[in-house]
Amino acid sequence: MKRRFLSIRYNAILHLATMFLAIIIIVFFAMRIFAFRGAEKLDKDQAILQVQRIIDGIIFTTEHMKLTASDWSQWDETFEYVEGTNPTYIEENLYLEAFESIDIDAVMIYNLSNVLIHHVLFDFDAETLSLIPSSMLENIETL
Numbered sequence: 078m079k080r081r082f083l084s085i086r087y088n089a090i091l092h093l094a095t096m097f098l099a100i101i102i103i104v105f106f107a108m109r110i111f112a113f114r115g116a117e118k119l120d121k122d123q124a125i126l127q128v129q130r131i132i133d134g135i136i137f138t139t140e141h142m143k144l145t146a147s148d149w150s151q152w153d154e155t156f157e158y159v160e161g162t163n164p165t166y167i168e169e170n171l172y173l174e175a176f177e178s179i180d181i182d183a184v185m186i187y188n189l190s191n192v193l194i195h196h197v198l199f200d201f202d203a204e205t206l207s208l209i210p211s212s213m214l215e216n217i218e219t220l
Contacts, residue, residue: 154166154169155186159194167197172206173204176199177199181199182198182200183199184196185214185217193214196208
């Protein structure tokens, strides 16, 4: 029985190729494990950061609205309009440029008995003023 031996050159190439292939496979799986875990954590952290930015924006907008409502409610002109003694209040204060400057798109004015006496909606796209639709008023008033 004759044994056939591989040449040293062929044997060395086979061992080196096997070793490089094994190293590549190990590096590939190590990168998948560590890199993807890091990427998932980074994505999760970014999502949490974006949600926090949205929450901060909502809080800022709410505080801005509260301050504006508080400022407007304390004006003598607003009080006089609610009492019925300032009929020019709407024309003098609720115009397009005022809505743009304070970044508010709707105003509802109630009297001391919680009765809605005036409401207006500003459409930023069309730059027009209109009455707030009754369906929207119903939804707002149920809050």
